[in-house]
Amino acid sequence: MSEHVILFAGPMGAGKTTAIQSLSEIEMVSTEAANTERHVVDKETTTVALDYGEITIGDDEKVRLYGVPGQRRFDFMWAILKERAKGMVLLVNNDSPDPVARAVEYLGSFTELVESGCAIVGISRRDIARSPGPSDYSAAISAAFPGTLIPVFTVDPRDQAQMTTVLLTLIATLDSRQPVSMQEVAP
Amino acid sequence: MVATPVTGTRSVRLTFGFPMSSIDINPDDVSTLLEHFTVVPAATRSGGIPATGWARLAMALHPLHGTSDAIVLVDLADGSTIVIDWGRKDYWWHGASVVPIEPTITNVRLFRGAGARLPYMIEQPDDLSTMLWHIGIHAFPNAIAWWFADAARYRLSGWPDFTSVAHTPDQVRMTALLGTAPFTAGELAAAAGVDLVDAQRLLNALSLMALVREIPIEVGDEPTVIAERPRGLFARLRARLGR
Numbered sequence: 001m002s003e004h005v006i007l008f009a010g011p012m013g014a015g016k017t018t019a020i021q022s023l024s025e026i027e028m029v030s031t032e033a034a035n036t037e038r039h040v041v042d043k044e045t046t047t048v049a050l051d052y053g054e055i056t057i058g059d060d061e062k063v064r065l066y067g068v069p070g071q072r073r074f075d076f077m078w079a080i081l082k083e084r085a086k087g088m089v090l091l092v093n094n095d096s097p098d099p100v101a102r103a104v105e106y107l108g109s110f111t112e113l114v115e116s117g118c119a120i121v122g123i124s125r126r127d128i129a130r131s132p133g134p135s136d137y138s139a140a141i142s143a144a145f146p147g148t149l150i151p152v153f154t155v156d157p158r159d160q161a162q163m164t165t166v167l168l169t170l171i172a173t174l175d176s177r178q179p180v181s182m183q184e185v186a187p
Numbered sequence: 188m189v190a191t192p193v194t195g196t197r198s199v200r201l202t203f204g205f206p207m208s209s210i211d212i213n214p215d216d217v218s219t220l221l222e223h224f225t226v227v228p229a230a231t232r233s234g235g236i237p238a239t240g241w242a243r244l245a246m247a248l249h250p251l252h253g254t255s256d257a258i259v260l261v262d263l264a265d266g267s268t269i270v271i272d273w274g275r276k277d278y279w280w281h282g283a284s285v286v287p288i289e290p291t292i293t294n295v296r297l298f299r300g301a302g303a304r305l306p307y308m309i310e311q312p313d314d315l316s317t318m319l320w321h322i323g324i325h326a327f328p329n330a331i332a333w334w335f336a337d338a339a340r341y342r343l344s345g346w347p348d349f350t351s352v353a354h355t356p357d358q359v360r361m362t363a364l365l366g367t368a369p370f371t372a373g374e375l376a377a378a379a380g381v382d383l384v385d386a387q388r389l390l391n392a393l394s395l396m397a398l399v400r401e402i403p404i405e406v407g408d409e410p411t412v413i414a415e416r417p418r419g420l421f422a423r424l425r426a427r428l429g430r
Contacts, residue, residue, distance in 0.1 A: 004420065057420075057427045117366070122350075133314065134348045135276070149366050151346035162350040164428050165359070168421065169349060172356075172363035175419040 002061045006170065007081055007088040008051070009110065011102055012070035014091035015124045015157030017051050020065045022163045024053025050077060063167075075109065082110055087118040087170045091157065092137075095129035100137055104144045114145050117177060120170045122155035240292035241326035242333075245395055247295050248273075248319070249334050252397045258298040258305060264291035269318070272305045277312035288325050316396055320352040323392025329384055331372055332391040340369035341390055341399040356430045357381050360421060361389050369402045370413075380415040 008016040021028050029052040051067030066085075068077050082088070088110050092103045103121055107114045121137055134152040141150050151169055155162050244261060251257050251273050261269040267282035280286075326332065343365035349358075361379045364370065370378065376386035393399045 055427065057423045063424065138345055149343060153348050153350040155350055164430065165350050168356060168425060168430065169359050171421045171424055172360045173366065175421045176363040176367045178417060178419065
């Protein structure tokens with residue numbers, strides 16, 4: 001069985017669980033518990049271990065979608081999962097305080113994936129807070145990680161078509177880094 | 188300066204409140220375009236103005252990259268008006284319910300001045316990048332845009348927001364390829380296994396959005412024949428997800 005692990009990371013309330021629900025072909029496995037930080041994000045439950053969904057391709061290939069908890073006290077989970085990850089989708093809620101700095105901070109926890117170009121950023125809740133825009137994120141990410149070119153998209157995690165675009169873009173960037181054969185034309 | 192573009196059902200009165208120069212570009216006046224905007228030899232090579240009106244607007248907007256002090260008003264034959272705040276990268280479109288593929292543009296008014304910004308608009312704007320993508324894809328449907336150099340390759344310098352624009356999976360894949368190496372349109376088409384015009388249209392859009400950088404081909408730099416890249420997991424996942 002060939003498998004491709006994709007992480008969904010980001011702060012609490014950014015839409016990681018919803019994004020995996022939008023993409024997964026199976027009933028999502030979730031580890032939700034009561035949210036004890038409702039002063040941070042006002043929702044009843046939050047992910048405490050991981051979310052899991054998958055997409056089967058043919059008979060022997062799967063894309064495994066793992067959502068990691070957003071709170072820093074669970075960052076030991078990030079270390080476990082990122083070892084197996086081929087790529088990462090970072091979701092950031094645009095109506096949170098200083099979302100660009102938070103995005104850069106989270107990306108810093110996944111440096112290997114970011115520096116190898118295996119990451120993509122999704123800005124959620126931009127309908128609530130229009131600014132900052134994708135170019136603001138791109139500028140900050142380029143400054144923090146020189147030489148990288150990370151796609152930054154506006155997303156609604158509930159929108160399956162948008163999340164499919166995000167996933168396909170990430171896979172396209174991974175594929176594009178495969179070795180290529182180029183032949184010089186004989187003069 | 189006051190401009191009052193009249194739209195189909197309403198009027199929008201714009202009071203800029205600072206000195207600006209303006210240029211009215213008659214869409215039939217090629218000499219005005221040639222005089223005021225940078226046009227590389229591709230313009231003459233193409234044999235004339237492309238039929239679609241978007242090409243004319245693209246020619247007016249492309250030279251604005253690198254500046255932030257401009258407001259552009261675009262009148263269309265259907266009575267709608269596009270208002271562009273170049274500095275804020277926002278636009279408003281008054282009076283149109285459908286974005287046309289081939290519009291008839293009756294006038295482009297370009298206002299330039301230090302700090303040129305629209306001071307106040309009631310309606311929420313849209314991201315200018317989404318309009319630039321649409322213009323770039325449709326402006327030169329069967330050719331590379333006039334501003335492209337003859338001997339250059341292009342490399343991605345930033346991603347378009349693909350969830351905000353109508354796109355194809357091939358455009359996503361070509362964009363990813365442009366992030367790994369510089370390509371001419373022909374090389375990109377070969378690497379992606381698509382028609383040349385599809386690669387040209389993508390490069391036109393990315394260039395109009397200032398998302399590619401030009402890399403001159405040096406004398407003695409031999410052209411390359413590029414094999415089509417393996418479609419890999421992207422193709423399998425695309426088929427699985429019905430794209």
